Amino acid sequence: MLDPDLLATHRQELRRGTTVLACLVVLTTPDYGYALLDRLASMGVHTEANTLYPLLRRLESQGLLTSDWDTQDARPRKFYRTSEAGTELAQQLYADWATLYASLTKIQGDPRS
Amino acid sequence: MTATTKPTGTKPGSPTLTDRYVYAALKHVPAQQRDDLEPELRASIADATDARVTNGEAVDAAEVAVLQDLGDPEALAATYADRPLHLIGPRFFLDYKRILILLLSIVVPIVTVVIGVTSTLGGASLGSAILEALMVGGQLIVHLFFWITLAAVVLERVAKPSDKLETEWTVGDLPEVVTNRISIGETLWSLVWIAIAASVIVWQQVQPFDLTRSGQPVPVLNPDLWTWAWPLILVLLATEAALVIRRHLAGIWTTASAALNAGLNAAYVIVLMALLTTGTLLNPAFVTQLENVTDPLGSALSIAAIASFVVLVAAILDTVEGWRKARRGHRAAP
Structure with missing residues (x-):
């Protein structure tokens, strides 16, 4: 039986970079922090609030996301949207992801290839 | 979603748990980020609390659970501000260690011997000369440790992410294999x-x-x-x-x-x-x-x-x- 801690550690390692990719893809439709967390979770991308919120700000400061305050509602919310640079990065990362997936699938089918 | 940010059971005007959490987190965030961060953090906490209340939890319990999930506010602030949560990270640790060992192994013996010799020349007895040399050597060790560590800790915090202390490691830096045979x-x-x-x-x-x-x-x-x-x-x-x-x-x-x-x-x-x-x-x-x-x-x-x-x-x-x-x-x- 696999040690649960070991499994959790490696899963976290594997997922680390995919949260960024998921945010960039999902935020082509603008959204605010908590709603994004919810949407990601319903898509099977589980991430902690205290990881996601700072990540959004970092991506914004890197120019990969843009943001707008929506003050229409009683509760003002900061909406994030993927920028042009963000879209470009998402495409690159997705291509890498696809290549990796294809390679792994191929090896899975024939381990000696 | 009608629950207010102010949970019941709190006297009006007194700070809520959320107020205290936001205060604790923002204290450690650079001032220019606060105005933008505070409403966002408050909205996120309120949204998460509302979601839990919709699922049937009491407002107070929901707020506690949300803040508990967010964790230590100072850790959250450090992630927001991109501040390291370690004294000396992997970027500088090896340089720090090498400099420390180098100085300790060269400066301390030299100073100890020099102090010993000069105080003997100054007419001190052998015993007191040795004692003085050892005391000065000991103080020097403490000082070197403290100041070099302090310098590394400061460097870790002021250096830009791309900064490096030493030139890139090359194969030429490999040490000779030390043979244990007596030459x-x-x-x-x-x-x-x-x-x-x-x-x-x-x-x-x-x-x-x-x-x-x-x-x-x-x-x-x-x-x-x-x-x-x-x-x-x-x-x-x-x-x-x-x-x-x-x-x-x-x-x-x-x-x-x-x-x-x-x-x-x-x-x-x-x-x-x-x-x-x-x-x-x-x-x-x-x-x-x-x-x-x-x-x-x-x-x-x-x-x-x-x-x-x-x-x-x-x-x-x-x-x-x-x-x-x-x-x-x-x-x-x-």
Whole structure:
């Protein structure tokens, strides 16, 4: 039986970079922090609030996301949207992801290839 | 979703848990980020609380659960501000360690010896000179540790993410593989020093130099001690020569040879200390000559004390070196 801690550690390692990719893809439709967390979770991308919120700000400061305050509602919310640079990065990362997936699938089918 | 941000059970005007959480987090965030971060953080907490309330939780419990999930506000603030949560990270740790070891291994021994010698020259007794040297050495270790660590901690916080202290590591930086075999050079070096020591002890008695230019050459070392101390030292030197040759034939340092080496060094020091404390190390005739040409007070004593200090330090270093080589030989032995 696999040690649960070991499994959790490696899963976290594997997922680390995919949260960024998921945010960039999902935020082509603008959204605010908590709603994004919810949407990601319903898509099977589980991430902690205290990881996601700072990540959004970092991506914004890197120019990969843009943001707008929506003050229409009683509760003002900061909406994030993927920028042009963000879209470009998402495409690159997705291509890498696809290549990796294809390679792994191929090896899975024939381990000696 | 009608729940307010202010949970029930709280007196109006008194800060809510959310207020306290936001306050605690923003305290550690740079001021220019706060105005933008505060409403966002509050909205996120309120949204998460509302979602839990919609699922049937009480407002108070929901708020507590949400804040608990967000975790230590200072840790959250550090992630927001991109601040490290360690003193010295992997970027600088190796440089920090190397600089520290380098300075400790060079500066501390030099300063300790210099302090020891100068305070002996200043007329201090051997005991107090050693004590002073060790105290200064100890303080120096603490200071080096503190200031170098402080510098690394500050550097970790002010350096830009791309900054590096050292040039990129290359294959050329690889250290030589340290062989544990005793080289012929090491053996000859030891034998030459033993021969010189033995010759000087015998020679200054048989063919004395006129060190003080008094016209009357006299032995420097006390001739009365030929009854025991000098022959004993010569026997110890001969034993050491035998051990050096034995080690060379064995090829490597062993724990046994390191122990014998330590015992031999201890014997030298004990004999020397015995002579020094009884004041019988030097030839009284030589001391008289010395007092005629130099400051009569303490000059003979300080010569003896400096010599003893040097022997003591050399004995300690040689003993440590022996153990080090034995350990290395043990580890690398096939």
